[in-house]
Amino acid sequence: MNVYESKTKDILAQLGVGVQSECGKLDVVLMHRPGQELLRLTKDNLHQLLYDAIPNLKETHQSHDIFSQYLRDNGVHVGMCSFSLLMTASTDILSTEN
Structure with missing residues:
Protein backbone atom coordinates (compact mmCIF):
# COMPACT_ATOMS: atom_id res chain seq x y z
CA MET A 1 0.00 0.00 0.00
CA ASN A 2 1.47 3.37 -1.00
CA VAL A 3 1.23 6.59 1.01
CA TYR A 4 -1.62 7.96 -1.11
CA GLU A 5 -3.65 4.74 -0.74
CA SER A 6 -3.06 4.72 3.01
CA LYS A 7 -4.11 8.37 3.31
CA THR A 8 -7.27 7.74 1.28
CA LYS A 9 -8.25 4.77 3.47
CA ASP A 10 -7.71 6.94 6.56
CA ILE A 11 -9.98 9.62 5.10
CA LEU A 12 -12.69 7.04 4.31
CA ALA A 13 -12.51 5.80 7.89
CA GLN A 14 -12.71 9.34 9.32
CA LEU A 15 -15.75 10.13 7.17
CA GLY A 16 -17.47 6.98 8.36
CA VAL A 17 -17.79 5.65 4.81
CA GLY A 18 -19.51 2.31 4.81
CA VAL A 19 -21.93 0.10 2.97
CA GLN A 20 -24.94 0.80 5.21
CA SER A 21 -27.72 3.34 4.76
CA GLU A 22 -31.16 4.07 6.15
CA CYS A 23 -32.43 1.52 3.61
CA GLY A 24 -30.08 -1.27 4.68
CA LYS A 25 -26.90 -2.82 3.35
CA LEU A 26 -25.71 -1.84 -0.10
CA ASP A 27 -25.62 -4.92 -2.34
CA VAL A 28 -24.96 -3.57 -5.84
CA VAL A 29 -23.60 -0.30 -7.17
CA LEU A 30 -22.96 0.98 -10.69
CA MET A 31 -19.86 3.15 -10.97
CA HIS A 32 -18.02 5.09 -13.64
CA ARG A 33 -14.23 5.38 -13.43
CA PRO A 34 -13.42 9.01 -14.22
CA GLY A 35 -11.69 9.39 -17.55
CA GLN A 36 -10.72 11.85 -20.23
CA GLU A 37 -13.87 13.90 -19.61
CA LEU A 38 -12.07 15.45 -16.62
CA LEU A 39 -9.56 16.99 -19.01
CA ARG A 40 -12.36 19.27 -20.27
CA LEU A 41 -12.50 21.07 -16.93
CA THR A 42 -11.01 24.55 -16.90
CA LYS A 43 -10.79 27.24 -14.26
CA PHE A 83 -19.50 7.57 -19.53
CA SER A 84 -21.19 7.15 -22.92
CA LEU A 85 -23.33 4.28 -21.55
CA LEU A 86 -24.35 6.42 -18.57
CA MET A 87 -25.30 9.30 -20.85
CA THR A 88 -27.26 7.03 -23.20
CA ALA A 89 -29.13 5.41 -20.32
CA SER A 90 -29.90 8.80 -18.74
CA THR A 91 -31.20 10.15 -22.02
CA ASP A 92 -33.36 7.05 -22.54
CA ILE A 93 -34.83 7.36 -19.04
CA LEU A 94 -35.59 11.06 -19.49
CA SER A 95 -37.21 10.50 -22.88
CA THR A 96 -39.53 7.79 -21.52
CA GLU A 97 -40.57 10.00 -18.58
CA ASN A 98 -41.84 12.78 -20.85
Missing part, protein backbone atom coordinates in the same frame (compact mmCIF):
# COMPACT_ATOMS: atom_id res chain seq x y z
CA ASP A 44 -13.61 29.00 -16.17
CA ASN A 45 -16.10 26.10 -16.13
CA LEU A 46 -15.27 24.02 -13.07
CA HIS A 47 -17.69 25.79 -10.70
CA GLN A 48 -20.51 25.51 -13.23
CA LEU A 49 -19.83 21.77 -13.31
CA LEU A 50 -19.83 21.62 -9.47
CA TYR A 51 -16.08 21.18 -8.95
CA ASP A 52 -14.04 23.22 -6.47
CA ALA A 53 -10.74 22.60 -8.23
CA ILE A 54 -9.40 20.87 -11.32
CA PRO A 55 -8.81 17.26 -10.23
CA ASN A 56 -5.56 15.42 -10.79
CA LEU A 57 -6.53 12.52 -13.08
CA LYS A 58 -4.00 10.09 -11.57
CA GLU A 59 -5.14 10.85 -8.00
CA THR A 60 -8.78 10.64 -9.07
CA HIS A 61 -8.16 7.18 -10.54
CA GLN A 62 -6.37 6.06 -7.38
CA SER A 63 -9.21 7.31 -5.15
CA HIS A 64 -11.81 5.64 -7.35
CA ASP A 65 -9.91 2.34 -7.37
CA ILE A 66 -9.46 2.37 -3.59
CA PHE A 67 -13.12 3.18 -2.97
CA SER A 68 -14.44 0.58 -5.42
CA GLN A 69 -12.13 -2.04 -3.87
CA TYR A 70 -13.35 -1.01 -0.40
CA LEU A 71 -16.91 -1.69 -1.55
CA ARG A 72 -15.94 -5.08 -2.99
CA ASP A 73 -14.08 -5.98 0.20
CA ASN A 74 -17.32 -5.32 2.08
CA GLY A 75 -19.43 -7.60 -0.11
CA VAL A 76 -20.82 -5.05 -2.56
CA HIS A 77 -21.06 -6.07 -6.21
CA VAL A 78 -19.47 -3.20 -8.15
CA GLY A 79 -20.46 -2.85 -11.78
CA MET A 80 -18.50 -0.49 -14.02
CA CYS A 81 -19.86 1.36 -17.00
CA SER A 82 -18.58 3.90 -19.47
Whole structure:
Protein backbone atom coordinates (compact mmCIF):
# COMPACT_ATOMS: atom_id res chain seq x y z
CA MET A 1 0.00 0.00 0.00
CA ASN A 2 1.47 3.37 -1.00
CA VAL A 3 1.23 6.59 1.01
CA TYR A 4 -1.62 7.96 -1.11
CA GLU A 5 -3.65 4.74 -0.74
CA SER A 6 -3.06 4.72 3.01
CA LYS A 7 -4.11 8.37 3.31
CA THR A 8 -7.27 7.74 1.28
CA LYS A 9 -8.25 4.77 3.47
CA ASP A 10 -7.71 6.94 6.56
CA ILE A 11 -9.98 9.62 5.10
CA LEU A 12 -12.69 7.04 4.31
CA ALA A 13 -12.51 5.80 7.89
CA GLN A 14 -12.71 9.34 9.32
CA LEU A 15 -15.75 10.13 7.17
CA GLY A 16 -17.47 6.98 8.36
CA VAL A 17 -17.79 5.65 4.81
CA GLY A 18 -19.51 2.31 4.81
CA VAL A 19 -21.93 0.10 2.97
CA GLN A 20 -24.94 0.80 5.21
CA SER A 21 -27.72 3.34 4.76
CA GLU A 22 -31.16 4.07 6.15
CA CYS A 23 -32.43 1.52 3.61
CA GLY A 24 -30.08 -1.27 4.68
CA LYS A 25 -26.90 -2.82 3.35
CA LEU A 26 -25.71 -1.84 -0.10
CA ASP A 27 -25.62 -4.92 -2.34
CA VAL A 28 -24.96 -3.57 -5.84
CA VAL A 29 -23.60 -0.30 -7.17
CA LEU A 30 -22.96 0.98 -10.69
CA MET A 31 -19.86 3.15 -10.97
CA HIS A 32 -18.02 5.09 -13.64
CA ARG A 33 -14.23 5.38 -13.43
CA PRO A 34 -13.42 9.01 -14.22
CA GLY A 35 -11.69 9.39 -17.55
CA GLN A 36 -10.72 11.85 -20.23
CA GLU A 37 -13.87 13.90 -19.61
CA LEU A 38 -12.07 15.45 -16.62
CA LEU A 39 -9.56 16.99 -19.01
CA ARG A 40 -12.36 19.27 -20.27
CA LEU A 41 -12.50 21.07 -16.93
CA THR A 42 -11.01 24.55 -16.90
CA LYS A 43 -10.79 27.24 -14.26
CA ASP A 44 -13.61 29.00 -16.17
CA ASN A 45 -16.10 26.10 -16.13
CA LEU A 46 -15.27 24.02 -13.07
CA HIS A 47 -17.69 25.79 -10.70
CA GLN A 48 -20.51 25.51 -13.23
CA LEU A 49 -19.83 21.77 -13.31
CA LEU A 50 -19.83 21.62 -9.47
CA TYR A 51 -16.08 21.18 -8.95
CA ASP A 52 -14.04 23.22 -6.47
CA ALA A 53 -10.74 22.60 -8.23
CA ILE A 54 -9.40 20.87 -11.32
CA PRO A 55 -8.81 17.26 -10.23
CA ASN A 56 -5.56 15.42 -10.79
CA LEU A 57 -6.53 12.52 -13.08
CA LYS A 58 -4.00 10.09 -11.57
CA GLU A 59 -5.14 10.85 -8.00
CA THR A 60 -8.78 10.64 -9.07
CA HIS A 61 -8.16 7.18 -10.54
CA GLN A 62 -6.37 6.06 -7.38
CA SER A 63 -9.21 7.31 -5.15
CA HIS A 64 -11.81 5.64 -7.35
CA ASP A 65 -9.91 2.34 -7.37
CA ILE A 66 -9.46 2.37 -3.59
CA PHE A 67 -13.12 3.18 -2.97
CA SER A 68 -14.44 0.58 -5.42
CA GLN A 69 -12.13 -2.04 -3.87
CA TYR A 70 -13.35 -1.01 -0.40
CA LEU A 71 -16.91 -1.69 -1.55
CA ARG A 72 -15.94 -5.08 -2.99
CA ASP A 73 -14.08 -5.98 0.20
CA ASN A 74 -17.32 -5.32 2.08
CA GLY A 75 -19.43 -7.60 -0.11
CA VAL A 76 -20.82 -5.05 -2.56
CA HIS A 77 -21.06 -6.07 -6.21
CA VAL A 78 -19.47 -3.20 -8.15
CA GLY A 79 -20.46 -2.85 -11.78
CA MET A 80 -18.50 -0.49 -14.02
CA CYS A 81 -19.86 1.36 -17.00
CA SER A 82 -18.58 3.90 -19.47
CA PHE A 83 -19.50 7.57 -19.53
CA SER A 84 -21.19 7.15 -22.92
CA LEU A 85 -23.33 4.28 -21.55
CA LEU A 86 -24.35 6.42 -18.57
CA MET A 87 -25.30 9.30 -20.85
CA THR A 88 -27.26 7.03 -23.20
CA ALA A 89 -29.13 5.41 -20.32
CA SER A 90 -29.90 8.80 -18.74
CA THR A 91 -31.20 10.15 -22.02
CA ASP A 92 -33.36 7.05 -22.54
CA ILE A 93 -34.83 7.36 -19.04
CA LEU A 94 -35.59 11.06 -19.49
CA SER A 95 -37.21 10.50 -22.88
CA THR A 96 -39.53 7.79 -21.52
CA GLU A 97 -40.57 10.00 -18.58
CA ASN A 98 -41.84 12.78 -20.85
